[in-house]
Amino acid sequence: MRFRFRFAYYMVGFIMGLFFVAMVLSGKDARCNYFPNARVLNDLRTKPFNFSDKAKLILAQKWVDTTDIKNTLTYGDVDFDKSNKEAEKGKLYIIEGKTTKNQPIILEVINYSDKAVLRDIIKKQN
Template structure:
Protein backbone atom coordinates (compact mmCIF):
# COMPACT_ATOMS: atom_id res chain seq x y z
CA UNK A 1 0.00 0.00 0.00
CA UNK A 2 1.35 3.40 -0.94
CA UNK A 3 2.15 6.03 1.64
CA UNK A 4 -0.57 8.33 0.29
CA UNK A 5 -3.23 5.65 0.89
CA UNK A 6 -1.99 4.93 4.41
CA UNK A 7 -1.92 8.64 5.20
CA UNK A 8 -5.48 9.05 3.87
CA UNK A 9 -6.72 6.17 6.09
CA UNK A 10 -4.90 7.72 9.05
CA UNK A 11 -6.54 11.11 8.48
CA UNK A 12 -10.00 9.59 8.08
CA UNK A 13 -9.58 7.69 11.35
CA UNK A 14 -8.21 10.74 13.11
CA UNK A 15 -11.12 12.93 11.99
CA UNK A 16 -13.69 10.30 12.98
CA UNK A 17 -12.00 9.85 16.36
CA UNK A 18 -11.94 13.59 17.03
CA UNK A 19 -15.61 13.79 16.07
CA UNK A 20 -16.59 11.06 18.54
CA UNK A 21 -14.47 12.54 21.35
CA UNK A 22 -16.06 15.96 20.77
CA UNK A 23 -19.50 14.32 20.72
CA UNK A 24 -18.89 12.54 24.02
CA UNK A 25 -17.47 15.55 25.88
CA UNK A 26 -19.76 18.26 24.52
CA UNK A 27 -22.50 19.26 26.89
CA UNK A 28 -20.67 17.92 29.92
CA UNK A 29 -19.08 20.15 32.50
CA UNK A 30 -15.67 18.52 32.36
CA UNK A 31 -12.54 20.10 33.77
CA UNK A 32 -8.98 18.91 33.63
CA UNK A 33 -7.52 20.01 36.95
CA UNK A 34 -4.40 17.91 37.17
CA UNK A 35 -2.28 20.09 39.45
CA UNK A 36 -2.95 20.64 43.17
CA UNK A 37 -3.22 24.42 42.80
CA UNK A 38 -5.97 24.10 40.17
CA UNK A 39 -7.84 21.46 42.16
CA UNK A 40 -7.91 23.56 45.34
CA UNK A 41 -9.03 26.72 43.53
CA UNK A 42 -11.72 24.81 41.62
CA UNK A 43 -13.02 23.27 44.85
CA UNK A 44 -13.23 26.68 46.51
CA UNK A 45 -14.98 28.25 43.50
CA UNK A 46 -17.63 25.54 43.16
CA UNK A 47 -18.78 25.56 46.79
CA UNK A 48 -21.13 28.17 48.26
CA UNK A 49 -18.84 31.08 49.17
CA UNK A 50 -19.32 33.21 52.29
CA UNK A 51 -17.49 36.15 53.83
CA UNK A 52 -16.58 36.49 57.49
CA UNK A 53 -17.18 39.73 59.39
CA UNK A 54 -13.47 40.55 59.19
CA UNK A 55 -13.45 40.06 55.41
CA UNK A 56 -16.56 42.22 54.99
CA UNK A 57 -14.89 44.94 57.05
CA UNK A 58 -11.84 44.79 54.76
CA UNK A 59 -14.05 44.92 51.65
CA UNK A 60 -15.73 48.05 53.06
CA UNK A 61 -12.34 49.79 53.13
CA UNK A 62 -12.63 49.96 49.30
CA UNK A 63 -8.99 49.08 48.46
CA UNK A 64 -10.14 45.59 47.44
CA UNK A 65 -13.48 44.36 46.13
CA UNK A 66 -15.28 41.11 45.35
CA UNK A 67 -14.01 41.11 41.75
CA UNK A 68 -10.46 40.96 43.11
CA UNK A 69 -11.44 38.04 45.33
CA UNK A 70 -13.01 36.19 42.39
CA UNK A 71 -9.95 36.82 40.19
CA UNK A 72 -7.69 35.55 42.95
CA UNK A 73 -9.79 32.41 43.31
CA UNK A 74 -9.53 31.95 39.53
CA UNK A 75 -5.87 32.80 38.87
CA UNK A 76 -4.20 32.88 42.31
CA UNK A 77 -1.45 30.70 43.74
CA UNK A 78 -2.08 28.52 46.78
CA UNK A 79 0.75 28.70 49.32
CA UNK A 80 0.88 25.04 50.33
CA UNK A 81 3.54 25.69 53.01
CA UNK A 82 0.94 27.60 55.03
CA UNK A 83 -2.17 25.81 53.74
CA UNK A 84 -4.03 22.57 54.33
CA UNK A 85 -4.03 23.28 58.07
CA UNK A 86 -7.01 21.86 60.01
CA UNK A 87 -9.06 24.72 61.46
CA UNK A 88 -12.65 24.98 62.74
CA UNK A 89 -13.83 21.66 61.22
CA UNK A 90 -12.30 22.64 57.88
CA UNK A 91 -8.94 23.33 56.26
CA UNK A 92 -7.25 26.70 55.93
CA UNK A 93 -5.89 27.69 52.52
CA UNK A 94 -3.68 30.73 51.93
CA UNK A 95 -4.02 32.10 48.40
CA UNK A 96 -1.88 34.83 46.88
CA UNK A 97 -3.23 37.04 44.11
CA UNK A 98 -3.49 40.58 42.79
CA UNK A 99 -6.10 43.30 42.68
CA UNK A 100 -7.08 45.05 39.46
CA UNK A 101 -4.72 47.84 40.58
CA UNK A 102 -1.90 45.24 40.59
CA UNK A 103 -1.56 45.27 44.37
CA UNK A 104 -0.65 41.87 45.81
CA UNK A 105 -3.14 40.41 48.30
CA UNK A 106 -3.40 37.30 50.45
CA UNK A 107 -6.69 35.52 51.04
CA UNK A 108 -7.21 33.13 53.93
CA UNK A 109 -10.07 30.79 53.09
CA UNK A 110 -11.44 27.98 55.25
CA UNK A 111 -12.71 25.07 53.19
CA UNK A 112 -15.53 23.26 54.97
CA UNK A 113 -17.25 20.15 53.68
CA UNK A 114 -20.22 22.05 52.26
CA UNK A 115 -19.02 25.69 51.98
CA UNK A 116 -15.99 27.95 51.76
CA UNK A 117 -15.55 30.97 54.02
CA UNK A 118 -13.20 33.87 53.31
CA UNK A 119 -11.75 34.63 56.73
CA UNK A 120 -9.25 37.39 56.00
CA UNK A 121 -7.91 39.62 53.23
CA UNK A 122 -4.50 41.22 53.75
CA UNK A 123 -1.97 43.13 51.69
CA UNK A 124 1.11 41.10 50.90
CA UNK A 125 4.14 42.53 52.72
CA UNK A 126 6.90 43.84 50.49
CA UNK A 127 10.00 41.63 50.37
CA UNK A 128 13.26 43.34 51.14
Protein backbone atom coordinates in the same frame (compact mmCIF):
# COMPACT_ATOMS: atom_id res chain seq x y z
CA MET B 1 0.41 0.44 0.49
CA ARG B 2 2.38 3.65 0.28
CA PHE B 3 3.13 5.78 3.29
CA ARG B 4 1.08 8.75 2.12
CA PHE B 5 -2.04 6.57 1.74
CA ARG B 6 -1.54 5.06 5.18
CA PHE B 7 -1.01 8.55 6.61
CA ALA B 8 -4.16 9.82 4.85
CA TYR B 9 -6.24 6.95 6.31
CA TYR B 10 -4.78 7.62 9.72
CA MET B 11 -5.58 11.35 9.55
CA VAL B 12 -9.17 10.72 8.41
CA GLY B 13 -9.74 8.36 11.33
CA PHE B 14 -8.01 10.71 13.76
CA ILE B 15 -10.13 13.70 12.68
CA MET B 16 -13.33 11.65 12.90
CA GLY B 17 -12.33 10.54 16.41
CA LEU B 18 -11.68 14.12 17.49
CA PHE B 19 -15.07 15.11 16.10
CA PHE B 20 -16.87 12.42 18.12
CA VAL B 21 -14.97 13.23 21.31
CA ALA B 22 -15.82 16.91 20.88
CA MET B 23 -19.49 16.03 20.43
CA VAL B 24 -19.55 13.92 23.58
CA LEU B 25 -17.76 16.42 25.79
CA SER B 26 -19.35 19.62 24.45
CA GLY B 27 -22.68 19.10 26.22
CA LYS B 28 -21.16 18.32 29.59
CA ASP B 29 -19.58 20.53 32.17
CA ALA B 30 -16.33 18.60 31.94
CA ARG B 31 -13.26 19.95 33.69
CA CYS B 32 -9.77 18.55 33.66
CA ASN B 33 -8.42 19.58 37.05
CA TYR B 34 -5.43 17.29 37.31
CA PHE B 35 -3.13 19.53 39.31
CA PRO B 36 -3.61 20.21 43.03
CA ASN B 37 -3.83 23.99 42.58
CA ALA B 38 -6.69 23.69 40.08
CA ARG B 39 -8.53 21.12 42.21
CA VAL B 40 -8.42 23.28 45.35
CA LEU B 41 -9.53 26.44 43.53
CA ASN B 42 -12.34 24.59 41.76
CA ASP B 43 -13.53 23.08 45.05
CA LEU B 44 -13.59 26.54 46.69
CA ARG B 45 -15.47 28.10 43.75
CA THR B 46 -18.18 25.44 43.62
CA LYS B 47 -19.15 25.65 47.30
CA PRO B 48 -21.27 28.38 48.89
CA PHE B 49 -18.82 31.18 49.69
CA ASN B 50 -19.15 33.26 52.88
CA PHE B 51 -17.20 36.19 54.27
CA SER B 52 -16.04 36.52 57.87
CA ASP B 53 -16.59 39.77 59.77
CA LYS B 54 -12.92 40.66 59.36
CA ALA B 55 -13.11 40.11 55.59
CA LYS B 56 -16.25 42.26 55.39
CA LEU B 57 -14.44 45.10 57.16
CA ILE B 58 -11.54 44.86 54.71
CA LEU B 59 -13.91 44.82 51.73
CA ALA B 60 -15.53 47.99 53.12
CA GLN B 61 -12.15 49.76 52.84
CA LYS B 62 -12.61 49.70 49.02
CA TRP B 63 -9.01 48.82 48.06
CA VAL B 64 -10.22 45.32 47.21
CA ASP B 65 -13.63 44.12 46.03
CA THR B 66 -15.46 40.88 45.32
CA THR B 67 -14.29 40.86 41.70
CA ASP B 68 -10.71 40.64 42.95
CA ILE B 69 -11.73 37.76 45.23
CA LYS B 70 -13.39 35.88 42.35
CA ASN B 71 -10.39 36.45 40.08
CA THR B 72 -8.00 35.22 42.76
CA LEU B 73 -10.13 32.11 43.30
CA THR B 74 -9.97 31.50 39.54
CA TYR B 75 -6.38 32.41 38.64
CA GLY B 76 -4.60 32.48 42.01
CA ASP B 77 -1.83 30.26 43.32
CA VAL B 78 -2.33 28.14 46.42
CA ASP B 79 0.68 28.20 48.76
CA PHE B 80 0.69 24.57 49.87
CA ASP B 81 3.61 25.10 52.29
CA LYS B 82 1.36 27.28 54.44
CA SER B 83 -1.95 25.66 53.49
CA ASN B 84 -3.87 22.46 54.13
CA LYS B 85 -3.76 22.94 57.90
CA GLU B 86 -6.59 22.31 60.30
CA ALA B 87 -8.37 25.52 61.30
CA GLU B 88 -11.77 25.88 62.96
CA LYS B 89 -12.91 22.35 61.97
CA GLY B 90 -11.92 22.95 58.34
CA LYS B 91 -8.77 23.28 56.24
CA LEU B 92 -7.01 26.59 55.81
CA TYR B 93 -5.77 27.54 52.35
CA ILE B 94 -3.51 30.50 51.58
CA ILE B 95 -4.12 31.81 48.05
CA GLU B 96 -1.98 34.48 46.38
CA GLY B 97 -3.45 36.67 43.67
CA LYS B 98 -3.76 40.23 42.40
CA THR B 99 -6.39 42.94 42.40
CA THR B 100 -7.60 44.68 39.25
CA LYS B 101 -5.12 47.43 40.11
CA ASN B 102 -2.29 44.84 40.05
CA GLN B 103 -1.83 44.97 43.84
CA PRO B 104 -0.74 41.57 45.22
CA ILE B 105 -3.10 40.13 47.82
CA ILE B 106 -3.26 37.00 49.96
CA LEU B 107 -6.55 35.32 50.81
CA GLU B 108 -6.99 33.06 53.82
CA VAL B 109 -9.88 30.72 53.05
CA ILE B 110 -11.19 28.00 55.35
CA ASN B 111 -12.62 25.07 53.41
CA TYR B 112 -15.38 23.17 55.19
CA SER B 113 -17.18 20.14 53.81
CA ASP B 114 -20.27 22.18 52.92
CA LYS B 115 -19.00 25.76 52.47
CA ALA B 116 -15.94 27.98 52.13
CA VAL B 117 -15.30 31.02 54.35
CA LEU B 118 -12.97 33.90 53.48
CA ARG B 119 -11.28 34.54 56.81
CA ASP B 120 -8.84 37.33 55.92
CA ILE B 121 -7.53 39.47 53.05
CA ILE B 122 -3.93 40.60 53.36
CA LYS B 123 -2.29 43.28 51.24
CA LYS B 124 1.03 41.75 50.26
CA GLN B 125 4.07 43.97 50.39
CA ASN B 126 6.40 43.88 47.38
